[in-house]
Amino acid sequence: MSNIIGITMGDPCGVGPEITVRALAEMGDADRAATRIYGNLPTLEAARKALNVDIDLAPYVVDLPIEGAPLPWGQLSPVAGDAAFRFIEKAVRDAEAGVIGCIVTAPINKEALNLAGHHYDGHTGMLRSLTKSAAAYMLLASEKLKVIHVSTHVSLQEAIRRATKERVLATIKAGNDHLKRTGYERPRIAVAGINPHCGENGLFGTEDDDQIAPAVAAARAEGIDAYGPISADTVFHRAYSGGFDLVVAQYHDQGHIPIKLVAFDTAVNVSVDLTIDRTSVDHGTAFDIAGKGVANHGNMLSAIAYARKLVAGGKGEQA
Template sequence: MSRIIGITMGDPCGVGPEISVRALTDMSGDDRAATRIYGNLATLNAAREALGLSIDLEPYVVDIEVEGAPLPWGSLSPVAGDAAFRFIEKAVRDAEAGAIGCIVTAPINKEALNLAGHHYDGHTGMLRSLTGSKAAYMLLASERLKVIHVSTHVSLQEAIRRATTERVLATIRAGNDHLNRIGFDRPRIAVAGINPHCGENGLFGTEDDDQIAPAVAAARAEGIDVSGPISADTVFYRAYSGAFDLVVAQYHDQGHIPIKLVAFDTAVNVSVELPIDRTSVDHGTAFDIAGKGIANHGNMNSAIAYARKLVAGKATRG
């Protein structure tokens, strides 16, 4: 089982190259030897120069050609969108072949990706398609708060439609299995309601009673320690205070807002239930500061640390 971490560089015009280079520079010699950056060497060298660093990047880079590289920093480009896709595709194939143990993704730009003809809503959908997976869940992990999402990059109206009993139950199971894997013997899981006050017995909607509560009951019947639905205006505070190990959020902003409030620079995005392991930074391409050498790489360090934990756990199980 490979212990190598494969970092995909992300959009060549964003901060991904800089945070990848800075993270590599910060590593111990042993960790650096177990790391590869899937990206474009010319772009990474330009990022190194912007950062004022002298590290020789070539031994650590899986160099993938990008026409015109390095591209202008901070620009929206279909060339960059296509390159970001190809970095990820190569890393996925290497992970499937066992050449790397986990992928860590730097940020991509969804508009650039779609301009290039790759019509995905983000990393998770792309990885699901590339691996042929039926499902994948977005889990955001920080030290004191972890959240898994029933749906992510869809409209609020569509998110409510997707909050079916079957999908909520599958999300509970996925979160429970992942926490088991990283060392929680019996995770305490809370399921957030979708309506104010969980619908107040039908006064503000019936989805919580009709769709979410049956999923919680079914999960409990399977032996999962799960509670809910619990009003979303209190459940995240209770989890942050130690009452729960994981919250099931019903839609993107319901889960992202509390995580970004308490762990903006350290939260890790984890794809759950893919046949390969993947972690990611939980921020965007930050075109406005790209190439200036000032991007914070703390989030990348956290994503790499989580990836190494997953790889170590996989090796132990093997």
């Protein structure tokens, strides 16, 4: 595996160019040499000037054209949406060819992406399509809490429908495999219930008894240290306090809310079970502050650190 990470610049009108440039500027020489930015050089130069950073960007940029670049900061644009897609597409092809070992994605704007004719619900769905991967799971990782999701960008009604025994089991297995890769010998995995109090023996629904409990039993039969379903109003606190290494959340907000409460600026979005490795910041394009040189790049630094760990083969301390 290549030790080079490829950072996709994200939406050219958002904060992605700024947090990417600032992260590159803070790297040591060895890490900088093992970094490529997939983006647009005039846009990155505009970000560099906004940040008042003195660094020669050209040697590190895979420069892809954007008509009219740099585009105005903070504006929704199909041109920007198309550019964001092309940055990612090029990085995916290079990852598949072994040119880079992991992709780190800066934020894209889903509305701009769709206005440009690229109809995806976000990075994970796009990457799954581009790589033709059979599955892809969103894992949010922070120092004290890690969450993997059975479903993400769907309605709550659809999320309940998707919480089948087979899908929950597949999510447990994907999370277990990923944590083993990153240094956990026997991950302790908690599976959140989908109904209040896990349904109270059918009083508030039967999905926990009929769909989730059998998935946990099947995981344990395969030797996975899985527990549940556990009521969602306690399981995240138990994991944060050290009781579990990973929580399987049944839907988007169930997993995102606790992570963003305890690790808003440091959580890393990891795509699990793709044919390539990818990490990402866990925030949006922040159009309201784009181009002002004030965006916090801490989340980008965390995503880069996780990517470095993946390209090193998952060795070292637990992330």
